[in-house]
Amino acid sequence: QKEVEQNSGPLSVPEGAIASLNCTYSDRVSQSFFWYRQYSGKSPELIMSIYSNGDKEDGRFTAQLNKASQYVSLLIRDSQPSDSATYLCAVNRGSGGGADGLTFGKGTHLIIQP
Amino acid sequence: DADVTQTPRNRITKTGKRIMLECSQTKGHDRMYWYRQDPGLGLRLIYYSFDVKDINKGEISDGYSVSRQAQAKFSLSLESAIPNQTALYFCATSDTTGAREAFFGQGTRLTVV
Numbered sequence: 001q002k003e004v005e006q007n008s009g010p011l012s013v014p015e016g017a018i019a020s021l022n023c024t025y026s027d028r029v030s031q032s033f034f035w036y037r038q039y040s041g042k043s044p045e046l047i048m049s050i051y052s053n054g055d056k057e058d059g060r061f062t063a064q065l066n067k068a069s070q071y072v073s074l075l076i077r078d079s080q081p082s083d084s085a086t087y088l089c090a091v092n093r094g095s096g097g098g099a100d101g102l103t104f105g106k107g108t109h110l111i112i113q114p
Numbered sequence: 115d116a117d118v119t120q121t122p123r124n125r126i127t128k129t130g131k132r133i134m135l136e137c138s139q140t141k142g143h144d145r146m147y148w149y150r151q152d153p154g155l156g157l158r159l160i161y162y163s164f165d166v167k168d169i170n171k172g173e174i175s176d177g178y179s180v181s182r183q184a185q186a187k188f189s190l191s192l193e194s195a196i197p198n199q200t201a202l203y204f205c206a207t208s209d210t211t212g213a214r215e216a217f218f219g220q221g222t223r224l225t226v227v
Contacts, residue, residue, distance in 0.1 A: 034215060041202075041221075042220075043204055043218040043220050043221050044157070044204070044218050045218075046215050049215055088156070088157065090157075090216075093159070100162050100164065100170070101149075101159040101162045101172055102216055103159075104156045104158075105156060106155065107156060
């Protein structure tokens with residue numbers, strides 16, 4: 001069973017600080033990694049995708065991938081109260097066996113304190 | 115208008131009833147998915163479809179069936195609803211090529227009493 005693990009939180013971060021969210025995955029052959037943001041009662045919204053080892057930056061968001069350690073992280077710089085949400089880490093199920101779709105972690109609840 | 119539209123948005127039904135959740139998309143994607151979300155369990159894949167003729171079971175397909183009526187339409191049925199199927203259901207789409215990022219509908223909150 002492929003697994004994606006996240007600390008459920010809540011993670012509390014002061015406004016303006018850097019929020020660091022972490023995720024580990026069990027399937028070594030996974031190729032695609034995603035971070036989604038989900039507000040309570042709303043649908044998941046894609047904020048970052050990453051496929052290669054290293055860092056990928058988009059505005060205030062940086063995704064980091066380390067395939068050797070099977071570890072994905074998301075950094076949010078200059079955190080804003082509007083960043084308060086649950087962040088879902090997702091990994092593609094397909095790895096050559098024909099499967100498709102995403103395996104999600106249970107999410108980290110992030111609270112940005114004004 | 116949303117690119118991925120789910121109907122109904124909310125539904126309360128009785129145990130043993132048949133219910134269908136519908137999803138339509140205007141993104142032109144070939145791949146469509148149904149997920150359910152439960153508190154503390156995260157999102158889990160129920161079924162997915164590569165195209166109209168290709169439907170596959172996900173992690174938790176028991177008690178569910180699907181129909182891909184067209185490239186743009188993918189419906190989920192509960193033949194005989196039971197209370198532990200109470201959950202938030204999401205339809206999603208992704209492209210066949212490229213990044214395979216999933217785009218989600220607004221969700222259907224289903225309560226089985």
